[in-house]
Amino acid sequence: MKNVYCSLFGHEYKVSKVVTYHVKEYKCKRCHSEMTIDGNGNLIPLTPKYKEINSVLNRVHNKRLEKSRKLFMIDL
Numbered sequence: 001m002k003n004v005y006c007s008l009f010g011h012e013y014k015v016s017k018v019v020t021y022h023v024k025e026y027k028c029k030r031c032h033s034e035m036t037i038d039g040n041g042n043l044i045p046l047t048p049k050y051k052e053i054n055s056v057l058n059r060v061h062n063k064r065l066e067k068s069r070k071l072f073m074i075d076l
Helices: 002-009 047-076
Strands: 013-018 024-028 033-037 043-045
Touching: none
Parallel strands: none
Antiparallel strands: 013 024, 024 033, 033 043
């Protein structure tokens, strides 16, 4: 029944995970389908391949943030 609603009226995506500033993962409120952003900024289905890519992106992003925070604290 949930898929029928989304088929007729469209999905209602909410951000489920922020990977980086530009990449996010989304989940439909009704049918629980998952989407993510590709390299061109388009919504695409969240496959295991893209889950792994997003995981690596998140790790790299967090390391860079941590490194820049440490440099900022040294400069003060």
